[in-house]
Amino acid sequence: MGNAGDEALLVSLLQMLPEHITPVVLSKDPHQTYDRYGVEAYDRWKLGEILKAYEGARYFIWGGGSLMQDTSSTISPLYYAGLMKLAQLMGLQTIAWAQGIGPLQKSYNRWMTRHVLKRCTAVSVRDVGSAGLLSRWRIPHILAPDPVWAMTPRQSPSFDRLTQGLPRPWVAVNLRQHVTLTEACLETLIQALQLFQEKTRASLIFLPFQHSLDWDLAQRLQSQFLGSPIVLIEDPQQVKGIFQQVDLTIAMRLHAVIMAAAEDCRCYALSYDPKVSQVMQALQLPGQELANFSCKAEILVQEWLELLQSVHWTAQSHRADLIQQAIAHREILCQVMG
Incomplete structure (x- = not known):
């Protein structure tokens, strides 16, 4: 099992996608993702799988959570910025969705984050700290509460x-x-x-x-x-x-x-x-x-x-x-x- 919070963000995103969009998910466990949510999934750690997912896509959604932060891992921002930059180089429209930006202690992580966000088609964030940072960087964005607020609950x-x-x-x-x-x-x-x-x-x-x-x-x-x-x-x-x-x-x-x-x-x-x-x-x-x-x-x-x-x-x-x-x-x- 992964993190229930991260899984909740994925479910919220799938619920909010326009009906005509067919989602493809980059996942740590593609088989589990397919079994659980019925969506096509590729291994997020294999470059060949990532490229395969990108080749048939029009949009890339950098979806949900605090992806760009270096307090728990200095490598994590490099990986997520790399995914975003690769999508942009391949001509996909990119969306940073329901993000929490920071803390970013390393100067190169701040530079990378600003670089890829400036090239996004749209950006939404879920907290005032992230919104303030993007405002200082002059990156257009919307601020809204975490999408899990609106996720539909079910009985267990x-x-x-x-x-x-x-x-x-x-x-x-x-x-x-x-x-x-x-x-x-x-x-x-x-x-x-x-x-x-x-x-x-x-x-x-x-x-x-x-x-x-x-x-x-x-x-x-x-x-x-x-x-x-x-x-x-x-x-x-x-x-x-x-x-x-x-x-x-x-x-x-x-x-x-x-x-x-x-x-x-x-x-x-x-x-x-x-x-x-x-x-x-x-x-x-x-x-x-x-x-x-x-x-x-x-x-x-x-x-x-x-x-x-x-x-x-x-x-x-x-x-x-x-x-x-x-x-x-x-x-x-x-x-x-x-």
């Missing part, structure tokens, strides 16, 4: 089976490995979850989004809370549907926060990344910045209790507008592709 039979008979309230917990989630921080979160469960008799549901970074952590948490299921689902629409059923979400990952808020589930954010912090600020979500985490377990429990018991919560007033505004990412596709 696997989730229904794994949670059958669990007492309410249901609390989804989404954590990932990251340098800001220190051992001390994790121990505080575990202590807080134990206290919270004692006070509320809540059922904890551990919801990893990516096997490689989330699964071991979910298993460690499960060992502390016997009877609490781990739910790992491959279909991102079903993942989003889960947030229609849980009562509270405690989440690190950006798309866990977005999916929860989009489905009107109370959400407490644990930010490890500027993108998560920006969503927290925009929606006035309660939460913690993990880089500066110094909170005691008792305070976390009190904040979770207040959120769970609140009649109205802050994201409700923004939800409908954000879902509607995310449709702008579809409009830019229609403008270019007809």
Whole structure:
């Protein structure tokens, strides 16, 4: 399984494409992509496969997420800029779609990003930081919320089976490995979850989004809370549907926060990344910045209790507008592709 957030962006893109467009996907696992989504797919790591995909194409969509950033990898921007530049050299109309640009610490990565974006037919971004950077570079663009806001959710039979008979309230917990989630921080979160469960008799549901970074952590948490299921689902629409059923979400990952808020589930954010912090600020979500985490377990429990018991919560007033505004990412596709 890949990253549920990345898969959700792909599904959102497929849903937003004009009906007359036949998509071809560059994928880490082309067979899985075809089986899951019914679209033609080519291996993104093989130059011959990439060229084959490009030769029959009219458009190239640099689709969704923070592709151009060098905090997690200095090589990643070289690869994605290379894909875009190759498409431009082969005469394809190029679209940078629903992007999050940066952070870009290396000067050559900033130069490459600006170079390929200036040559795009259209650009859309999903956060104000990226929009500000493009404005300084004088690159035309539109700013709209992450397209996953508008992705259609679906019910998950696997989730229904794994949670059958669990007492309410249901609390989804989404954590990932990251340098800001220190051992001390994790121990505080575990202590807080134990206290919270004692006070509320809540059922904890551990919801990893990516096997490689989330699964071991979910298993460690499960060992502390016997009877609490781990739910790992491959279909991102079903993942989003889960947030229609849980009562509270405690989440690190950006798309866990977005999916929860989009489905009107109370959400407490644990930010490890500027993108998560920006969503927290925009929606006035309660939460913690993990880089500066110094909170005691008792305070976390009190904040979770207040959120769970609140009649109205802050994201409700923004939800409908954000879902509607995310449709702008579809409009830019229609403008270019007809």
